Amino acid sequence: MTSLRKSSLNPLRCDGTALPTPLLLMAKVMALALLLTGEWYAMPDIFLPYLSFLDLVPAGHIFHIVLEIAIVVSAVALLFNLRVRPACLVIGSSYLLASVASQPYFTNSRLFTGCLIFVIGLCAEGQEPWLIWYQVALLYFGGALNKLLEADWRSGRFFDYWGRIYINQKLFLWSVSWLPWTRVALVLSWVTILVEISLLLGFLVRRFRGWAIWLGLLFHGCTVFLTGRPFGFFMFALPASYLAFAVWPSRLTVLYDGESGFCARARSFFNKFEFGDSIVWTPYQNAKELHGISEEALQKRVHLLVDGKIFSGFAAFQKLLLYIPTTYLALATLLSICELFAVQRWLVFPLLVLFSPVAVPIGEAVADWVARNRHRLLGRSLVSGGVDVWSPAVTARGKSRIAKATSLLLALLFLCAAAGYFFEWTVRRRDALRHPMQGQLIDAGGYRLLLNCTGSGSPTVVLDSGVMDSSQEWKSIQPAIAQRTRVCSYDRAGLGWSDPSPHPRTSFWMAQEMHAVLSNAGISGPYILVGHSFGGLNVIVFAAEHPQETAGAILVDSVNPNRVPPPTILKNELIMWLYGTTAPFGIPRLLGQCPTGPTSCRQYAKTFAAMREARTESAQIARSVGSLGDLPLIVIARDSQHYLQSDGSIERRQREEAWSQSQEDLLRLSTGARLLAAPGAGHSIPQENPQVVIDAIESMMKSVRWSQPQAITLARLRAPSWFQQGR
């Protein structure tokens, strides 16, 4: 165990505190991940507490603020080696308190995180961390026991259902496609149960702990890989907890070739990231004792002595990395970032392979090649009294190579950025030529929107596109309608040729803008409004706001205002920010995230973020309309089979059933509503089955030409205060 030394404020140091190095490292890894993933920000207020007396706590609404402050302050203290044990107790208690103060907040991963950090706070320097050992064992004991006693687990039924929903790794699904899924599910069920029992026993029996660590990492790595899910905070807490079982060496001795510039550089590299004094670097030429290793072997490979064991070459490099706290903190940072972008599954296996014996054969070959060519790579170093002294000539040559490499890297970066910028400019220019502006830019109150009206006659058909689509969406429909009457499509603010709007991107403002543009262009009602997807919400609001000018409405696979999914998660906002920032260099476009047409990718990302932010509010506004009276209304629904043919999962089936139901529910908006199906079309009906939309518009035109626009009785009585504020 590490002896008590003066603690340092350096977050990369994990010695000299009241906690042993691996335990402090474990706590730091979790604290770092808590901060970076934003998990600290999810603390609940007291709500449906498991312990009902907590409802009596006054000012329950500031409960989450108190916990969040406590967690952040303690996590920062922990990272800077200040009062580490009390900090662990505070973080752990906060999580435990949150878990019993709110049942909806409760998850096993949060509870485990709380328990683990709490018991770390109960451990002390100089004692074995058996509290943590039993804490981890309890988790596997509870999990294995529950699974063994659940009939659905023993029969494979749970995995059959769960796997269909969550396992989405295509390679795995393809590799088991020749077997009946129920058989695969049964095998996976029992493998899980047996692994959990093995982990329980492995962690309890000291001699099997090394195997248990690898089995646990492999098992949990596989679950992350197969599902792409981090399982709450388990992805961080479980691997971190294994550190308590690792034997942390008090001293590492590296015997290396003191005459090699490469070795000296490697030493300098490791010294940059290892702030303790546990690694002793000794040129073998100056070593007083060679620990039974021949000089010939030392010439060929670097050697590492760990508590009496000797590792050489790549294995030495692996062990060296494993015993440096910085490695774990860097991995926690990397995994947290990957978790934010939901790409952790692609990192887990490479990391496991890098540190596992699997990588040794390839790693050894690389290490041998490096060892053979080490004098050529970074020149020679001279040994003097145990300290490397680089000769000026060698230093200059080495430095010159590093400078060259750095310059090359910078030049490459610059070239990539320039190429990206040129690519973005070229594609936008090409798109502008391919899709010349059709229509006119009309003032909408200090900013201009594109309005493209063709044909003549009345009523005027107004086309409103899906959430991020431009007027181009209607190119298969507009010409056909223009032969019979006037038809107008338009680009919403911030999309296509239109300027961005200063107003929030709610349906209220979009309907206002649509009306302003039509009025300013001198196009009066009656209108037949056609809205696709999100445009349906705008159509509902427009029809309710301007009942005398609306002759009918057609909702094309429209969003149902009662069924808008809950909004916004941090990771998507970060992605949109990244897209916006890297847009000038063509990165989002290369990833297929930019539209064709004149919208710049940066503007697209901004508009998308604004629309997402206002999505719930748009649904609320549309919902507050309640009813459109007896306004002629046609709802066009997509063909569920379009998606079910390629994805027959239960989750997809349920989603399609819910969506079909939501389309039927839209009929309640009007007593004059009817439902049409779009055979063979998915959500993009205007592109995939435009004829259905054309037929619906023509059918509605016939009916409204023979009747006057109806006065609509609005059920806006429930209109809440924000509706008025929106004006």
Added chain:
Amino acid sequence: MTRRRIGIVFLLLQLAAIAHARFVPSRWLSWAPNDYAVSYQLNVLVNGHSLSPEEVEKRYQLPAEHVYQNPPQNIVDMVEQYERTYGRNDHADVVLRYCVSGRDWAEWRWPRK
């Protein structure tokens, strides 16, 4: 020494929770991580007004439709506790439809008949 005692009591409490879970249908604080897959839908009527999914989520801090990874009894516990305490004056009618591991859909209603 005190820390050690606290630690032992803490672990024993968890062991007791695991044992307790064997006699009840819910799984709170008892280490059954991700052991269930329950698809459910919550429909709530308050004063004759059907709540939207967002209103349901706001009411119980639970999504109105979701795949829940604990037993359905956990959802029942939460809804029941809400309706007995915070929402007892709302006289809400709640229908919880759920399906465990892909079995047939079952229903639980509040108020209990």
